Amino acid sequence: MTAAKNSTTSVETPEIVAGIQAQDHEALEAVVNAYLPQIVRAARGAGLSAVTADDVAQETFITFFEKSPTFEGRSKIRTWIFGILYRKIAEARRSVKRSNEMDDIDEIVDQRFNADGKWISPPRPVDQELYESEVMGLLDDCLETVPDQQRMAFVLREVEDMETPEICNVLDVTSTNLGVLLFRARNRLRECLESKGVGS
Amino acid sequence: MTCKEALHHVACEDIESLSWRQRRILKRHIKVCPPCKDYADQVRAIQRIFRKKSRGLALDEAELKQLKATIMECLPDEESDGDGT
Numbered sequence: 421m422t423a424a425k426n427s428t429t430s431v432e433t434p435e436i437v438a439g440i441q442a443q444d445h446e447a448l449e450a451v452v453n454a455y456l457p458q459i460v461r462a463a464r465g466a467g468l469s470a471v472t473a474d475d476v477a478q479e480t481f482i483t484f485f486e487k488s489p490t491f492e493g494r495s496k497i498r499t500w501i502f503g504i505l506y507r508k509i510a511e512a513r514r515s516v517k518r519s520n521e522m523d524d525i526d527e528i529v530d531q532r533f534n535a536d537g538k539w540i541s542p543p544r545p546v547d548q549e550l551y552e553s554e555v556m557g558l559l560d561d562c563l564e565t566v567p568d569q570q571r572m573a574f575v576l577r578e579v580e581d582m583e584t585p586e587i588c589n590v591l592d593v594t595s596t597n598l599g600v601l602l603f604r605a606r607n608r609l610r611e612c613l614e615s616k617g618v619g620s
Numbered sequence: 621m622t623c624k625e626a627l628h629h630v631a632c633e634d635i636e637s638l639s640w641r642q643r644r645i646l647k648r649h650i651k652v653c654p655p656c657k658d659y660a661d662q663v664r665a666i667q668r669i670f671r672k673k674s675r676g677l678a679l680d681e682a683e684l685k686q687l688k689a690t691i692m693e694c695l696p697d698e699e700s701d702g703d704g705t
Binding site for chain 1: 663687
């Protein structure tokens with residue numbers, strides 16, 4: 421992870437920013453080299469198929485190339501590109517007509533506590549090894565139940581190790597909202613896995 | 621601190637915003653409350669598994685090279701010189 425971080429921070433320089441603004445091919449290529457693996461991984465982690473993830477990564481960089489003269493360098497290059505990626509993922513999702521209107525996770529979580537905030541229905545203790553092997557297989561189905569924004573917040577935090585302010589910039593949410601997104605993503609995954617019998 | 625509040629802090633990841641005293645209360649609560657400890661363990665396990673799974677989604681070298689080549693074909697035209705001609 422440290423090596424990956426080093427290779428990406430090396431493009432976060434004023435010279436590269438100036439190169440991006442001037443649409444210098446070397447600067448643009450350096451950015452592609454630094455962030456392409458992360459962008460594809462995040463797109464796949466967000467639940468897109470391998471083919472769609474590749475398409476979305478390509479579209480993200482095409483937009484990046486087109487908009488590069490307008491990049492002002494006020495955010496990190498990475499934040500800007502992930503912001504583009506986030507919108508491209510939303511577009512890709514919309515095109516396959518996915519709806520996630522109601523968020524019932526808050527209600528499900530509430531039902532597990534009494535008026536004093538004590539557990540009515542406590543989580544089941546788990547055997548760690550069994551848990552890992554079982555969960556790995558069931559996680560895909562459960563990830564499908566996590567709405568896009570929550571899932572993206574979870575991907576950026578857990579896979580890309582982004583800090584709160586950067587995720588907030590990418591998703592255009594406040595830190596309080598981000599907490600709610602992470603809260604819901606984690607609880608939705610946990611509730612879903614438990615409903616599939618994991619931990620029982 | 622109630623169990624519900626403890627769960628909220630763990631899942632929201634707002635521990636940094638808590639005062640030193642609140643953090644100590646949260647830690648102590650989780651330590652002495654078996655269901656809350658189970659919950660925190662499960663959340664951590666899911667995060668770890670998700671990380672492992674997602675990192676396994678990375679492209680291999682050949683796939684990466686191919687995709688990069690496709691992307692680089694979309695680079696904007698380079699100007700002939702710096703004066704816009």
